[in-house]
Amino acid sequence: MNAVLELADVSVRRGQSLLLDGIDWAVEEDERWVVLGPNGAGKTTLMQLCSAQIHPTSGVLAVLGEVVGTVDLFELRPRIGWTSAAVAERIPRHELVRDVVVSASYGVVGRWREQYDDLDHERAAELLVEVGAGGLLDRTFGTLSEGERKRVQIARALMTDPELMLLDEPAAGLDLGGREDLVATLSELAMDEHAPATVLVSHHVEEIPPGFTHALLLRDGRVTAAGPLPHVMTEEILSDTFGLPLAVTEEDGRWFARRRAGSR
Numbered sequence: 001m002n003a004v005l006e007l008a009d010v011s012v013r014r015g016q017s018l019l020l021d022g023i024d025w026a027v028e029e030d031e032r033w034v035v036l037g038p039n040g041a042g043k044t045t046l047m048q049l050c051s052a053q054i055h056p057t058s059g060v061l062a063v064l065g066e067v068v069g070t071v072d073l074f075e076l077r078p079r080i081g082w083t084s085a086a087v088a089e090r091i092p093r094h095e096l097v098r099d100v101v102v103s104a105s106y107g108v109v110g111r112w113r114e115q116y117d118d119l120d121h122e123r124a125a126e127l128l129v130e131v132g133a134g135g136l137l138d139r140t141f142g143t144l145s146e147g148e149r150k151r152v153q154i155a156r157a158l159m160t161d162p163e164l165m166l167l168d169e170p171a172a173g174l175d176l177g178g179r180e181d182l183v184a185t186l187s188e189l190a191m192d193e194h195a196p197a198t199v200l201v202s203h204h205v206e207e208i209p210p211g212f213t214h215a216l217l218l219r220d221g222r223v224t225a226a227g228p229l230p231h232v233m234t235e236e237i238l239s240d241t242f243g244l245p246l247a248v249t250e251e252d253g254r255w256f257a258r259r260r261a262g263s264r
């Protein structure tokens with residue numbers, strides 16, 4: 001098994017602030033990880049590192065076997081599928097959904113004069129069906145609901161057949177039905193043995209799709225725990241990570257957390 005992500009004592013500093021502090025972490029190609037932590041824990045900064053958008057200030061980061069700092073990041077990035085609010089903001093609202101997905105093959109947002117062949121368009125259409133958005137091909141991105149936009153972004157992230165997929169808070173802004181639909185779609189992807197290694201960022205344990213295998217928990221830029229889900233999803237570790245006493249339960253592969261009764 002090959003590691004798709006390897007971080008050894010990785011830190012990120014901006015001015016006086018230490019955003020990430022001595023992170024050690026490895027993700028293997030058949031693993032599906034969730035990164036959990038409260039606001040400001042460093043989750044997005046970690047995804048920026050893993051998507052080769054930024055360099056560590058210190059430590060060693062290898063993405064898909066390439067040590068960041070020794071390789072051309074423009075060659076590395078197309079091998080990574082990435083969805084985040086920052087990527088979504090760059091998608092032109094007038095863009096047709098079919099073009100939002102297909103343009104990932106050129107690593108661009110907003111179709112210009114690139115030429116795509118029929119196979120590209122067929123693949124885009126298939127991926128949209130796979131994520132439950134097959135009926136949206138000819139809509140413009142700006143007319144979609146938040147939940148539909150998330151699905152289109154996941155199809156776009158899969159378009160280049162990436163070796164690593166990073167999903168930064170894909171359920172943010174969704175209503176209950178939208179969240180549950182998305183969790184089901186991500187669960188299907190997680191259980192597909194041909195799907196790439198996946199890292200999903202979330203604030204909420206309820207958003208962990210069944211089929212995800214591991215969790216990395218962050219607080220104040222440090223790892224509080226990392227490993228197989230049943231090992232790290234304990235009341236003690238989650239309470240420590242989120243800074244409040246939590247009761248944690250698991251049912252049918254889904255996780256739930258709430259403040260422990262009488263603890264306030």
Ligand SMILES: Nc1ncnc2c1ncn2[C@@H]1O[C@H](COP(=O)(O)OP(=O)(O)OP(=O)(O)O)[C@@H](O)[C@H]1O
Nearest residue numbers: 014015017019037038039040041042043044045046
């Ligand atoms: N350029 C910067 N300079 C100084 N501090 C920064 C910079 N960028 C981010 N931070 C701080 O680093 C911390 C981690 O930010 P990050 O966005 O990675 O957290 P997060 O876990 O994704 O948070 P959230 O859940 O709220 O999205 C935050 O306190 C943030 O204010």
